[in-house]
Structures are given as structure tokens and as C-alpha cells.
Amino acid sequence: MKKYHLRPGRLLCYLLLIAVCAFVLLPIVMTFAYSFFPQSEIKSYLGMRSNYKEDAFMPFLLSPARFSLRQYYTILIETPKYLNLFVNSVKYTAAILLGQLLIIPMTAYALSRFRFHGRDLLFFCVLTLMLLPFQVTMAPSVITMRTLHLMDTVWAVILPMIFSPFYIFLLRQFMIGLPNELLEAGMIDGAGTVRCFIHVVIPVCRPILGAFIALSFADCWNMVEQPLIYLSRRQSAMPLSVLFNQISTENSEIAFAGAALYILPALLIYSYFQEDILLGIQLSELK
């Protein structure tokens, strides 16, 4: 029927995609594998780096001399610094996500389902802000934070991210694609704008909300630029994303367990929301 999908071509597709996916997974798998190596082995292995002798290559470590959970024990029980930073990261991420979940769906609802003066102008602003690189919005924001005396407080990191224009855009594009009949049916049943929002719009937005949570989580969990600028004089309030690199350089024997634990929440969020990421973006009008 479909001569277009010839068998050899399909096989090639599979092989290429498997190769690409293997490359994609490689660093993640290696991190987890190395986290079960004994500390001494990892330390000496990492110590072999930056050897510029022409005949010296690093060996390729595949399996540990003996399976060990010592890295995890050290990082969880004996090194409070890592856990403190981890908790900082959790706090920032939770605060930002909670704020976003409160504000962004409402804003997107107003921008997509209400007709009012200046709506297009406001949406134009959101689009412009979304397209401006981080460097451009960051600089004036620093001055605002100074004026509001929020510099070097956690709020300077949290508050701007709560109103992230990209996620307003993403949710608005999804909501604008919802059929009018859906809301009209709600209104015939006597629901006002608020009940329509809570009982009609939010439930059907489930995929894009999932995508939004997962993508926004990734942003927060990995933020570097914002804390570097806004918390430059508050090292103790830094999240793990900024200082993990320092920990893994200073204590290379526990670097991989630290990395594995750091990745773990992202993996959990990913496995819970992976269908939503695909479905949410597929259903919204991203044009």
C-alpha cells in the first residue's frame, strides 16, 4: 500500500535513531554507573585528567573494582553542605512553581478567553518579552530589585520567574485553541467565568499544565544566571545548580553520587510528565 516506507529505509531510520538515542543517554547512564564506584577508584580516575603526555590515554572505566554505596553514604550523611544546597534548590523550585501555577493559568485565561481593550497590545508585550534574551531583561531588573531593596534576597530570584512570559505564551496558545462550545456549554449550565475556569478550562488543560510544570521545573532546577546576579553576596542562599560544580571539583570522590542525586528529581518529574510534554505541545497552536 505505502511504497514510500520501503523496508531498508525504515531499518536505516531505526539504526540511526537508536544510535542518536544511545548518545543522548550516554552521559546520564555513565553518571549513574560511576556513582556506584568506590571513592578511591573515582578519585584516582579523575586525577588522571589533563595529562598532556603524548602517549598517555585515560583508560575507559566500565565496571567498578567492587560495587560500592560509599559515595552515597558520604554525600548524604557526612557532607551537610551538599544537602543544604539541595534543600535550597528544592525551596526555590517549589516557590517558583507554586507561584507560577497560581498566576500563569489565570493570566493565560484572561488573555485568551476575554475580550477587552488593549488585549492584543498586552499579548504583543508578552511575546516581545519572551523573545528578548535573558541578558536584556536581567539588566533593568537588577535596578528594580535594588530600588525595591530585594537585591541579595531570595525574592529577587523567585518573583521575576513567577511571571515568566514564555509560560504565559505557552498556556495562552493552548487555551485559545479550545472550542468555544466547551465554554458555552458551561455557561448554559449557569457557570460564571470563575466556575468555567475551575471546572471546564483547568481540567482540559491537563496536558499543557503537565508540560508547563516539567519545562518550568527544568528551568528552576538548572538556573545559574539568576542566582549569580541576584544573590552575588549571599553564597549561603545559592542553589545547587550554581555550586555543584565547585563541590564536584573539591570532593571529586563523591562527584558522581552527587550528580546522580541531583539528576534524580528531574528524572522523576520527567517520567511522570513525559506524555504531557509531547501531548501538550502537540495540542497547542505554536505558530
Added chain:
Amino acid sequence: MFHRKKSLWLFLLPGLIGLMIFYVIPFFGGIYFSMTDGTINNQLVGIVNYKELWQNEVFQLGLKNTLELSLLCAPTIFVLSFVLSAMLRSLKDKSLSFRNILVLPYLMPTSALLLIWLLLFDYGGVINRIVSSMGLKRVLWLESAALRVPIVLMYVWKNVGFSVVIFSAALQAIPEAYYEFASLEGANPLQKELKITLPQILPTAFLVFVLAWVNAFKIFKEIYFIGGAYPHDAVYTLQHFMNNKFAALDYQDVTAAAYSFAVIVLVLFGVLYMSRAVRTNDV
């Protein structure tokens, strides 16, 4: 669509206030700030800051590197994600697990995986093993201007999946009947891609490219973790310049640099795209 409902303000106001305080007002207020002299009297000096900034070689270097790195990354991501999505489409429903794997790196924190990349690109690492087994001279990936290669690779590795998801969504929206009809008319696969796929996904392709480009301006984390605040000249980005100026409390230069960059970016593509998006989404 609701008309003249008072409840509008209930939904709109929190977001509107936040956008105003943290984005819109700072943006316009900053323009004034960038034209003052930064002393106690804070006098208006016009475009003097901009003139000085544009003669600053470090600024030129940062701007040039940021633009060049983004022009290395964005087209790579664009082409690669299109090819991957086209391949995924031909696999139909069997493509789901591949798509899931491709988007995984987008959620991975940069600093957690950095060490693995450093191992791979070490002078004695796997990449150089491959290089020297091909009879070439080993490369100083991490210590020279060649650092751009791992940086671009890390960036593409992390971000290509997101573009694949957007592309795949657009490809799935093309009715299968178009292709079947084209087959009946005797079109070959290449013709189908050029005559059906390409025109159908053009608006999405535009979005993918713009988003990939804007995001590529953000390349900084990886470089910062490898090279600190003053990395090799080939990878010293605009973000480095601004961070260092900021650390020196030179807010005028920081804001002037921000607006110079904004003008460049907006001239490049912003206005065109936005006017179109507002028009096509008007309900």
C-alpha cells in the same frame, strides 16, 4: 469569548501587575538609567555610555562570541531536529519512546553532567582516542579555542529534543491523505518532502528557529562552569561581560549593553514575527 466581564480583573490583575513590576517598567526605566552618568547627582548624559560601550573591546568580543555561538547552535538544532522528526514520523506510533528519550536531556541539570563531558573531551579522553585513531593530531578541546566544539555539542545535546517535539507535533498534523494522493500521482519521497511537508510546517519551522535562536543567546552555563568568569577569548560571551560589569557595580554599562543587544535582536527578527503572530492569532 467573554465580553465586558468584571471578573476579567480577577484573572488578569495578578499577572499584569507582576509583568509590569518585573518586566515592563524596568525595561523602560532602564533606558533612562542607561543614559545617566551613575554618579551621586546622576545626571543625564545621553548616549555617551553607548558610545563608550561600543568602543570597548571586551564588549565587542562578548557580543561577537554570543552571536557566533548562537549562529553555530541554532541552525544545527534546526536542521538536526527537522531530520530527526522526519525520521520519527516515518516510524509512526513506534516513534514514541524515541521522542521521549530525545527530550530527556532538556530536563537534565547542566552542572550534574558536566563531569562526564569533561572526561570525554579530556586530552587523554575518548574523543581524542577517536581523533588519534583516525591518524590526526590530538586536540586541546578544553584549553584552547576548540572549546567551542564541546560547548556547541553540549548545547545541542541538551536542547535538540525540545525542537523535535515541536516539529513532530506539526508533522503529525499534516493529513496522511496528502501523501497518499501524491504517491498515486507518482511523486517520489523527496518531492513529497519539498512540496507537501515543507509548506505545511513553514509557520512551525519559523517558531522553532526563532526559539532555538533566542535560547542559544543564553549559552553561558557550560562555559561558566568550565572557564569561570574569565574563560578563553573564543568563548567569552556577552553574559560574562555583563556579569563582570555587574560585579564592578557598573550598572550603566550593564544596561547600555542590554539595550544594544535588544536592538540587535529585535532588528534581526522580533518585529516581523510578532506582528504576524498577533494577526494570525486574532480570534
